[in-house]
Amino acid sequence: MEDCISTSALLTTDGVPLKQSLKKAERKNKLRAFLLVFPLLLFIIVTFVMPIGDMLFRSVDDSQINGVFPNTFNEYKKWDKEKDVLPPEEVYKALFEELAYGEKIQIGRALTRMNYSKSGWKSLIKTTSRQIKKAVKKDELPNNYKEFLISANEKWADPTFWYAMGQMVNNTTPIYYWNALDRTYDQDQNVVMQDEKRRIYIKTWIKTLKISVYVTIFCLILGFPVAHLLANLPLRYSNLLMIFVLLPFWTSLLVRTTAWIVMLQQNGVINGILVWLGILSDDGRLQLVYNETGTLIAMTQILLPFMILPLYSVMRVIPKSHMRAAQNLGAKPATAFWRVYLPQTIPGMSAGGLLVFVLAIGYFITPELVGGKDGKLIGHWIAYHLKTTLNWGLCAALGAILLGVMLIFYWLYNKIVGIDNIKLG
Amino acid sequence: MNDTSQSFVKFEKIDKSYDGEVLVVKNLNLDIAKGEFVTMLGPSGSGKTTTLMMLAGFETPTNGEIFLDTKPISKIPPYEREIGMVFQNYALFPHMTVAENLSFPLEVRKISKPDIKEKVQKALDMVELGNFGTRFPAQLSGGQQQRVALARALVFEPRLVLMDEPLGALDKNLREQMQYEIKHIHDRIGITVVYVTHDQSEALTMSNRIAVFNDGVVQQLSTPDILYEKPENSFVAKFIGENNTLNGVVREVNGSSCTVELDGGFGMVKALKINVNEVGEKTQLSIRPERVSIDNSISDSNNFSGKIEELIYLGDHIRARLDVCGNNEFIVKVPNEGSFNHKEGDELKLSWNSEDVRALDL
Numbered sequence: 001m002e003d004c005i006s007t008s009a010l011l012t013t014d015g016v017p018l019k020q021s022l023k024k025a026e027r028k029n030k031l032r033a034f035l036l037v038f039p040l041l042l043f044i045i046v047t048f049v050m051p052i053g054d055m056l057f058r059s060v061d062d063s064q065i066n067g068v069f070p071n072t073f074n075e076y077k078k079w080d081k082e083k084d085v086l087p088p089e090e091v092y093k094a095l096f097e098e099l100a101y102g103e104k105i106q107i108g109r110a111l112t113r114m115n116y117s118k119s120g121w122k123s124l125i126k127t128t129s130r131q132i133k134k135a136v137k138k139d140e141l142p143n144n145y146k147e148f149l150i151s152a153n154e155k156w157a158d159p160t161f162w163y164a165m166g167q168m169v170n171n172t173t174p175i176y177y178w179n180a181l182d183r184t185y186d187q188d189q190n191v192v193m194q195d196e197k198r199r200i201y202i203k204t205w206i207k208t209l210k211i212s213v214y215v216t217i218f219c220l221i222l223g224f225p226v227a228h229l230l231a232n233l234p235l236r237y238s239n240l241l242m243i244f245v246l247l248p249f250w251t252s253l254l255v256r257t258t259a260w261i262v263m264l265q266q267n268g269v270i271n272g273i274l275v276w277l278g279i280l281s282d283d284g285r286l287q288l289v290y291n292e293t294g295t296l297i298a299m300t301q302i303l304l305p306f307m308i309l310p311l312y313s314v315m316r317v318i319p320k321s322h323m324r325a326a327q328n329l330g331a332k333p334a335t336a337f338w339r340v341y342l343p344q345t346i347p348g349m350s351a352g353g354l355l356v357f358v359l360a361i362g363y364f365i366t367p368e369l370v371g372g373k374d375g376k377l378i379g380h381w382i383a384y385h386l387k388t389t390l391n392w393g394l395c396a397a398l399g400a401i402l403l404g405v406m407l408i409f410y411w412l413y414n415k416i417v418g419i420d421n422i423k424l425g
Numbered sequence: 426m427n428d429t430s431q432s433f434v435k436f437e438k439i440d441k442s443y444d445g446e447v448l449v450v451k452n453l454n455l456d457i458a459k460g461e462f463v464t465m466l467g468p469s470g471s472g473k474t475t476t477l478m479m480l481a482g483f484e485t486p487t488n489g490e491i492f493l494d495t496k497p498i499s500k501i502p503p504y505e506r507e508i509g510m511v512f513q514n515y516a517l518f519p520h521m522t523v524a525e526n527l528s529f530p531l532e533v534r535k536i537s538k539p540d541i542k543e544k545v546q547k548a549l550d551m552v553e554l555g556n557f558g559t560r561f562p563a564q565l566s567g568g569q570q571q572r573v574a575l576a577r578a579l580v581f582e583p584r585l586v587l588m589d590e591p592l593g594a595l596d597k598n599l600r601e602q603m604q605y606e607i608k609h610i611h612d613r614i615g616i617t618v619v620y621v622t623h624d625q626s627e628a629l630t631m632s633n634r635i636a637v638f639n640d641g642v643v644q645q646l647s648t649p650d651i652l653y654e655k656p657e658n659s660f661v662a663k664f665i666g667e668n669n670t671l672n673g674v675v676r677e678v679n680g681s682s683c684t685v686e687l688d689g690g691f692g693m694v695k696a697l698k699i700n701v702n703e704v705g706e707k708t709q710l711s712i713r714p715e716r717v718s719i720d721n722s723i724s725d726s727n728n729f730s731g732k733i734e735e736l737i738y739l740g741d742h743i744r745a746r747l748d749v750c751g752n753n754e755f756i757v758k759v760p761n762e763g764s765f766n767h768k769e770g771d772e773l774k775l776s777w778n779s780e781d782v783r784a785l786d787l
Binding site for chain 2: 339
């Protein structure tokens with residue numbers, strides 16, 4: 001007993017150090033807990049962490065082309081652009097050889113990538129390749145590769161193509177990010193704006209943010225009174241109202257979106273009623289769909305439950321006596337609402353706001369269907385590059401920027417409101 | 426008390442109905458003097474909280490008028506009535522600190538910042554929470570929250586303070602302690618208090634006068650001792666304190682006393698005539714347990730016997746449940762002097778003075 005007290009480490013009755021014994025006793029529980037969450041962990045890693053990591057990597061990856069033209073790029077790096085207008089003979093030679101003996105499929109892929117940096121690469125190399133193949137077949141290797149290539153296509157004497165190659169010689173490239181922000185490289189490798197008519201992304205980014213902010217604000221304005229009603233009506237009425245709020249949740253998104261097209265189109269229900277009431281003339285039917293207005297209306301309606309539910313769950317637990325107490329203490333109803341009720345709904349407002357905003361910023365199906373030409377959001381371009389142009393690098397860069405924007409908003413939100421203040425139910 | 430000029434709060438012919446079918450308050454007439462501590466006591470659903478809410482302005486009387494300081498207040502909204510209120514669950518604002526909760530009524534009255542600070546500190550000191558100003562309500566214990574609610578109801582110096590079962594959420598010891606504290610604060614600052622509770626011991630401890638509510642009607646309005654000793658009807662007798670009842674029919678009326686024949690032929694009882702009028706009327710007799718004497722006869726007319734059904738040892742006294750004249754819930758409290766040596770099943774001789782038996786309505 002004396003020993004136990006004198007030593008610094010506590011021992012159990014059996015003489016084992018207490019900490020060790022505790023660890024042993026808890027090991028089993030920890031293992032069990034880990035095994036319980038392990039399938040989920042694995043699932044998240046495989047379906048979430050890995051694809052996102054892959055996407056982030058793709059947005060800067062340039063290794064494919066470096067695998068096709070390793071020697072060319074190596075020699076290219078030795079070119080002193082101050083001294084010579086065109087690259088040295090070795091570059092032409094390496095290019096000739098790698099085009100002559102390279103794998104056709106890989107070269108094809110590399111060409112697509114080269115065209116992102118400067119259009120014209122694809123046709124240039126395709127025509128040159130034919131000449132090279134012919135020469136190789138006849139076993140007539142040229143003495144001067146530079147002259148051979150220039151004679152095959154005079155663009156090989158155009159330094160702008162060679163300058164554009166400078167963007168590809170590294171294994172990573174920021175080009176997709178610059179593209180996603182309507183920027184590109186000029187011949188001196190400076191980042192410049194795209195041609196006027198090719199600038200689409202910044203406009204879309206701004207539109208996406210604008211519509212998301214508007215949708216969030218409209219949802220808040222429309223959702224707050226509904227949530228308040230839900231929280232304060234007698235149970236039998238509030239249950240009915242709750243079903244109306246939840247009904248859209250149980251209906252397919254596509255059905256709801258198409259329903260909005262029916263409602264909003266020029267010969268649709270709303271225009272029909274307005275014309276019938278004499279508010280609009282038959283020629284003056286409003287364009288409510290296939291533009292930003294349509295996107296705004298439909299997204300607000302579809303995202304409204306995400307605002308109402310967190311607000312409701314917060315409002316439900318605010319005792320009714322608070323408003324009474326505030327009035328009893330001398331505050332007019334408006335003051336009581338502003339100073340006592342509203343501050344207590346902040347957790348709900350911020351949870352709903354964040355939820356709606358995050359959902360809106362990445363929304364795809366609804367803007368795609370009702371947005372028409374100018375109601376399309378950034379999700380449209382991500383899908384477009386994913387499926388149509390197969391420019392996955394740009395697609396990944398757009399996605400990564402979207403993710404970054406969300407994280408910035410989340411950070412701002414945490415700074416201003418505090419993430420502990422969020423309450424979903 | 427009936428003089429309108431003297432009463433500070435006056436309820437005049439107040440009726441209240443929520444649905445147009447049931448009256449929750451019926452013809453309420455109540456006068457409260459300045460500085461008085463009046464408790465509305467009654468079971469739940471008796472209309473006492475509704476009455477309080479009408480006074481605070483959260484409910485409108487269906488009929489009648491409430492006067493505060495001789496002025497009718499029905500048309501005055503709650504925020505202009507200058508009435509403080511302590512709510513059942515305190516209704517402290519959780520997003521404000523204790524000091525901010527207390528400043529709130531002063532801020533909406535546009536009082537200057539230094540004055541607010543001084544008044545808030547004074548109010549906090551009054552409830553012995555001087556150092557708790559920066560805490561949030563959630564960081565306080567139930568008793569402390571209760572004090573903050575009390576301080577907040579008093580800090581803007583209202584004309585009147587209402588309390589709606591303010592101690593209901595506290596445990597027994599704290600509740601008793603807070604009863605005394607509220608009473609002392611009332612004595613010290615002399616403010617008029619209207620207090621609502623369903624706990625009769627709370628009402629007896631704190632009040633100058635108690636209005637016993639039942640079924641929307643004030644059954645009796647009086648001081649605690651008169652309510653206990655001289656209940657005017659059987660509801661008050663039953664609701665306040667412990668009470669033994671015997672049912673019977675009035676056989677003889679003689680001035681302020683009467684003779685009642687017990688149902689079941691158990692004999693005649695002499696009693697005070699309180700709430701009966703004439704011979705032949707059915708009546709309920711009320712006797713307090715401590716006024717029943719055992720073994721020695723203290724009266725000529727009221728001598729009975731009862732069989733012990735149950736004995737409960739309570740330290741200072743023994744509580745005996747007897748079967749007396751057909752009522753097997755008859756309670757007698759025997760002081761524990763060491764001389765009581767009866768067992769369950771024994772017959773006891775009982776007697777009581779006719780002044781301690783009150784013939785009430787049935």
